[in-house]
Amino acid sequence: MDFTLDTGNTAWMLASASLVLLMTPALAFFYGGMVRGKSVLNMMMMSFGALGVVGIVYVLWGYSMSFGSDVGGIFGNPFDWFGLEGLKDADGILAGSGVPALVGVGFQATFAIITVALISGAIADRTKFSTWLVFTAIWVTLSYFPLAHMVWGGGFLSGSEDGLAAKLFGTTDGAATVAPIDFAGGTVVHINAGVAGLVLALIIGKRKGFGKEPMRPHNLPFVMLGAALLWFGWFGFNAGSAGASNELAGLAWVNTTVATCAAMLGWLVTEKIRDGHPTSLGAASGVVAGLVAITPAAGALSPVGSIFLGAIAGVLCALAVGLKYKLGYDDSLDVVGVHLVGGFVGTVLIGLFSTGTGLFYGGGVKQLVVQFLVALFAVVFSGIITAVVGLALKAFMGWRVTEEAEVGGVDLALHSETAYETLGAGSRVVTEVK
Amino acid sequence: MTKLVTAVIQPHRLDDVKSALEAAGVRGLTVSESSGYGRQKGHTEVYRGAEYTVDLVPKVKIDVLVGDEDAATVVEVVVKAAQTGKIGDGKVWVVPVEDVVRVRTGEHGDDAL
Numbered sequence: 001m002d003f004t005l006d007t008g009n010t011a012w013m014l015a016s017a018s019l020v021l022l023m024t025p026a027l028a029f030f031y032g033g034m035v036r037g038k039s040v041l042n043m044m045m046m047s048f049g050a051l052g053v054v055g056i057v058y059v060l061w062g063y064s065m066s067f068g069s070d071v072g073g074i075f076g077n078p079f080d081w082f083g084l085e086g087l088k089d090a091d092g093i094l095a096g097s098g099v100p101a102l103v104g105v106g107f108q109a110t111f112a113i114i115t116v117a118l119i120s121g122a123i124a125d126r127t128k129f130s131t132w133l134v135f136t137a138i139w140v141t142l143s144y145f146p147l148a149h150m151v152w153g154g155g156f157l158s159g160s161e162d163g164l165a166a167k168l169f170g171t172t173d174g175a176a177t178v179a180p181i182d183f184a185g186g187t188v189v190h191i192n193a194g195v196a197g198l199v200l201a202l203i204i205g206k207r208k209g210f211g212k213e214p215m216r217p218h219n220l221p222f223v224m225l226g227a228a229l230l231w232f233g234w235f236g237f238n239a240g241s242a243g244a245s246n247e248l249a250g251l252a253w254v255n256t257t258v259a260t261c262a263a264m265l266g267w268l269v270t271e272k273i274r275d276g277h278p279t280s281l282g283a284a285s286g287v288v289a290g291l292v293a294i295t296p297a298a299g300a301l302s303p304v305g306s307i308f309l310g311a312i313a314g315v316l317c318a319l320a321v322g323l324k325y326k327l328g329y330d331d332s333l334d335v336v337g338v339h340l341v342g343g344f345v346g347t348v349l350i351g352l353f354s355t356g357t358g359l360f361y362g363g364g365v366k367q368l369v370v371q372f373l374v375a376l377f378a379v380v381f382s383g384i385i386t387a388v389v390g391l392a393l394k395a396f397m398g399w400r401v402t403e404e405a406e407v408g409g410v411d412l413a414l415h416s417e418t419a420y421e422t423l424g425a426g427s428r429v430v431t432e433v434k
Numbered sequence: 435m436t437k438l439v440t441a442v443i444q445p446h447r448l449d450d451v452k453s454a455l456e457a458a459g460v461r462g463l464t465v466s467e468s469s470g471y472g473r474q475k476g477h478t479e480v481y482r483g484a485e486y487t488v489d490l491v492p493k494v495k496i497d498v499l500v501g502d503e504d505a506a507t508v509v510e511v512v513v514k515a516a517q518t519g520k521i522g523d524g525k526v527w528v529v530p531v532e533d534v535v536r537v538r539t540g541e542h543g544d545d546a547l
Contacts, residue, residue: 214486216479275480285482322483334482 003089006098009244013094013103016240020110023233024051024117030226030284031121034333037218038409039125040419046120046132053136054116058109059084065145066108066153067093073156073163075146093152097244107240112148114237115189116140121333122197123399125207125215126406129414131397135389139196143385147188147378151180157187157374164377165370178366180374181354183252184241186296186347187378194340195382197331203390204399206330208406215332220280227284231260234291238298252298256291259298259310263290266314274318282318285338289317292342297350305353305360313345340379347375436531436544437505441496442468443516443524448494454515455498460508461547464497474522493524499534501544 028047032040054062061078068076081087084105092101093108116136123132150157156164159179166176182188207215217223238256242249267286268278293313294306301309321337324330331337351368352359359368393399400406405413412418443451448465455463469490476489500508505528512526536546 214488216481216486271480271483275483275485277480279480281481318483325484337482 003095004098009097010099010103012245013099013107013240016236017107017110019233019236023114023230026226026229026233027117029222030230031333033219033222033226034217035124036215037420039411040218041415041417042410043124047117049133050117050136051113053133054113054140055109057137057140058112062112062145063105063108066148070154076149076153094243111185111189112140112144115144115193118193118335118339119196119200122201122331122335123204124332125410126400127204128399128401131393131399134397135393138389142389143192143382147192151182151188157377164373168370169366178357178370180370181300181350182296183299184238184295186343187375190292190295190339190343191375191378192382194336194343195379196386197335198340199383199386200390201329201331203394208403210330211325217281223284224280227287231287231291238295248299254303255298255301255306256294258303259294259306260287260290262307262310263293263314266311267318270315270318286314289313289338289342292339293346296347300350300354302355309349309353313342316345317342344375348372435502436534437500437502438529438531439498439500439505439508441512441524441526442493444522445492445494447516451496451512451515454511458507458511460498466495468493468495499547501547
């Protein structure tokens with residue numbers, strides 16, 4: 001196959017990759033504002049740490065494991081393009097739109113990075129930084145790259161003729177008749193990260209004083225700043241997932257925006273009814289819930305359908321964040337309530353709202369069944385992999401800091417820094433400057 | 435003899451209390467942000483559906499050093515200016531001060547005011 005460069009598409013994909021990269025530091029602010037003042041630096045460092053490790057791993061074997069030649073429908077061959085050696089533009093994932101292979105690599109790398117960083121919110125305030133860094137490398141290799149391959153690389157959860165959807169409802173012209181839809185990563189990114197967050201929160205255990213002591217967000221303006229930057233970066237995530245600067249990118253952009261608007265309002269209305277006040281944390285959370293839910297659906301819905309999907313996701317996620325107190329797991333910053341629930345809802349609702357094949361548009365129930373089973377498969381796969389990796393690291397490295405470090409603040413214990421001059425009672429006094 | 439008048443008031447009454455004291459001839463005061471509770475107790479805040487009871491509410495503390503004979507007037511001025519009639523308006527109290535020294539000149543007692 002010959003490769004012809006399309007400068008317009010290439011420019012947009014480079015911009016999109018850069019936008020998605022910004023989402024990880026944005027997440028650092030979103031999460032950082034939500035923890036207590038004594039652990040904000042560690043929280044932000046978990047995002048930056050994931051950025052450092054996963055960025056390198058992706059170039060070495062991540063891309064090849066995601067898009068290399070298929071091994072059993074589960075992952076790509078890591079040695080096809082190990083270190084990106086031998087990768088030609090004509091073989092690139094965006095070759096069809098005239099975008100060079102390395103631009104596709106950059107774009108995809110940013111997705112892997114943000115997915116891993118998302119998990120950190122579930123295990124805030126108590127996790128050893130060293131164990132976290134090791135986890136990022138292993139988890140992205142065993143859970144993210146295989147799922148990315150299964151969904152986007154022609155594996156088991158794609159529309160390939162050996163895939164789950166083809167086995168269910170047959171094939172037409174060598175592809176599944178009812179192909180699963182995951183436009184920008186509802187399963188690969190959000191269900192995957194949400195399940196991993198839940199499993200790690202269970203393995204690592206609750207923070208000391210969880211449910212008894214107040215653990216108020218220490219800086220809500222940070223949270224809102226983070227949500228704003230995430231929204232901006234998400235245009236690269238969703239509109240960039242069109243793979244070109246075209247009508248589909250425009251549709252994804254508009255759908256992303258209106259679903260997010262609707263989810264924010266849905267979350268705020270839920271709060272007003274349940275708690276009496278619409279909160280800034282609720283607005284920021286609703287924004288992220290909407291962005292999550294529209295991610296798999298951005299290319300398959302009409303703008304009005306997206307408003308419904310966003311509103312439903314906003315209400316459901318606002319209700320879901322309370323579950324941890326009832327069920328007794330300490331998913332500190334609601335990775336489960338927002339990403340697992342939002343990702344699952346968005347993936348499944350495609351079966352209702354897809355303009356091509358959705359139940360509400362006369363497409364019958366087949367798409368709904370496919371979407372549900374793909375989402376369920378992602379939950380089980382990610383759950384098993386994360387449990388194995390998490391328990392192994394617990395045995396070999398240990399996940400938790402000492403109780404003293406946790407109470408005194410992980411910033412000081414792990415990084416020998418504090419974010420603020422004073423932290424109220426018990427703050428340190430500088431007695432000597434060397 | 436010098437007296438120390440201390441008032442803990444609602445933060446939003448500070449400007450009025452300051453002007454009233456100035457009008458009454460008080461030449462200096464110290465203001466600090468503080469927090470505490472009296473009969474009104476704290477308040478509740480809700481974060482992602484989780485309710486937190488915050489015991490301590492923000493207050494402003496004013497310290498004024500005055501001569502013996504002015505103490506009762508200053509207390510009255512503060513109370514009048516700080517009063518809203520609602521629970522949480524605060525307290526004012528007076529204590530005797532053994533000595534006051536003006537750092538710049540070394541003057542003692544009422545001369546230092």
